[in-house]
Amino acid sequence: MKESSFLSKGGDGVGPTRRLQEDLLSRIEARAANLPNAVELQVEQAHLLAELGRSQQAAQVYGRAVKSRAPRYPLTTRAYSILPYRGSASPVTVVLLVAPEWGNAPFRKYLDDQTFLTLQIITDFHDAGLSLPPHQLVINCISDGDSCRSSLEAAEGLAAQSEVPWINRPAAVSATTRESNAQRLATVPGVRTPKVATLPREFFANGHVGELLEEKGFSFPLLIRAPGYHTGLHFTRVETVEELMAAMAGFPGESISVIEFMDARSADGQIRKYRVMAIDGKFHPAHLAISKAWKVHFFSSTTPDLAEHRAEDRHFLEGMPEVLGPRVMETLGRIQGVMKLDFWGVDFSVDAHGDILLFEANATMNVQPPEAGEVLSYRMGPVQQIADAVRSLLFKRVGCLQ
Numbered sequence: 422m423k424e425s426s427f428l429s430k431g432g433d434g435v436g437p438t439r440r441l442q443e444d445l446l447s448r449i450e451a452r453a454a455n456l457p458n459a460v461e462l463q464v465e466q467a468h469l470l471a472e473l474g475r476s477q478q479a480a481q482v483y484g485r486a487v488k489s490r491a492p493r494y495p496l497t498t499r500a501y502s503i504l505p506y507r508g509s510a511s512p513v514t515v516v517l518l519v520a521p522e523w524g525n526a527p528f529r530k531y532l533d534d535q536t537f538l539t540l541q542i543i544t545d546f547h548d549a550g551l552s553l554p555p556h557q558l559v560i561n562c563i564s565d566g567d568s569c570r571s572s573l574e575a576a577e578g579l580a581a582q583s584e585v586p587w588i589n590r591p592a593a594v595s596a597t598t599r600e601s602n603a604q605r606l607a608t609v610p611g612v613r614t615p616k617v618a619t620l621p622r623e624f625f626a627n628g629h630v631g632e633l634l635e636e637k638g639f640s641f642p643l644l645i646r647a648p649g650y651h652t653g654l655h656f657t658r659v660e661t662v663e664e665l666m667a668a669m670a671g672f673p674g675e676s677i678s679v680i681e682f683m684d685a686r687s688a689d690g691q692i693r694k695y696r697v698m699a700i701d702g703k704f705h706p707a708h709l710a711i712s713k714a715w716k717v718h719f720f721s722s723t724t725p726d727l728a729e730h731r732a733e734d735r736h737f738l739e740g741m742p743e744v745l746g747p748r749v750m751e752t753l754g755r756i757q758g759v760m761k762l763d764f765w766g767v768d769f770s771v772d773a774h775g776d777i778l779l780f781e782a783n784a785t786m787n788v789q790p791p792e793a794g795e796v797l798s799y800r801m802g803p804v805q806q807i808a809d810a811v812r813s814l815l816f817k818r819v820g821c822l823q
Contacts, residue, residue, distance in 0.1 A: 568649025
């Protein structure tokens with residue numbers, strides 16, 4: 422749906438926000454009138470009425486709704502949230518699609534309220550029969566193909582309702598599960614990926630699980646993780662079947678990802694994990710984490726603590742093409758051709774042959790700015806460049822200048 426003039430009017434910011442609230446309310450009321458048992462729509466209606474200052478009517482609608490039955494999501498959860506616009510010019514009106522709990526790309530921090538008027542939708546709770554208010558851009562924040570399948574399926578359904586540009590189409594995100602990436606990126610010249618299999622817990626109940634894993638091409642040591650978790654949570658290395666079973670017992674979920682362990686150490690025994698962000702097809706250095714531990718994250722690496730490792734990180738941030746070399750940069754370009762995302766990141770090391778050893782590639786990557794005055798302050802500029810690139814992408818998609 423194209424942006425219409427009633428949302429494009431400038432002013433003090435209150436006008437565009439209120440007009441979007443009123444427009445969404447009218448659509449919800451019309452939809453709810455045909456679905457008298459749609460408690461969720463009535464609760465959303467009550468929230469909007471309250472925001473518009475019609476508290477008595479909101480209380481009546483809310484009271485009727487909760488008397489009939491409990492909604493399928495918590496009363497305090499909003500399927501539709503309008504983030505107030507506080508600018509003076511015409512806003513850029515954005516629909517932001519999110520999953521209900523985790524697995525969302527950090528786009529919201531790039532949407533300042535002086536520029537953007539944002540309607541956030543939790544796709545799992547969206548009523549498929551509800552038409553969307555006018556908007557200029559859809560940003561799909563749902564970024565984890567392993568844990569957000571239902572959210573991505575619902576987002577795909579929304580694609581039929583919107584003719585405006587999108588950031589990160591849901592189908593492209595759905596293809597970025599760890600197992601899928603391991604299979605499809607293994608065919609890219611210059612990329613080494615570990616073998617990955619996501620298996621139901623019933624698979625491990627067999628008394629011959631070691632032999633079954635061997636039949637699938639796995640050997641110890643192995644890495645195992647609960648799908649959908651990041652920052653090293655529910656992710657460990659196991660040396661034996663006994664260690665595997667003990668570790669699994671503390672993992673959540675109905676399935677376990679088994680991952681081939683690949684030695685990523687450099688000649689000096691350190692693992693160097695590079696993070697590169699890909700924004701609108703261009704690559705931006707995010708960090709170099711150095712550690713002797715197999716599980717490498719920037720916050721737990723020795724990069725923040727050791728001056729020589731900070732120097733390596735800085736050199737990477739200031740001269741990524743030189744540090745990685747043309748072979749690796751060309752390989753990153755080939756990976757981009759497979760990913761087909763507008764915003765994503767990749768964690769990897771480089772082996773002695775100049776091949777990328779892939780850790781992960783998806784849209785969940787975050788880049789945190791350093792605290793002011795700390796020894797990592799040299800990172801502030803590159804982090805800002807990534808933020809600027811994201812904003813340039815947004816304005817390019819809506820066809821306007823910043």
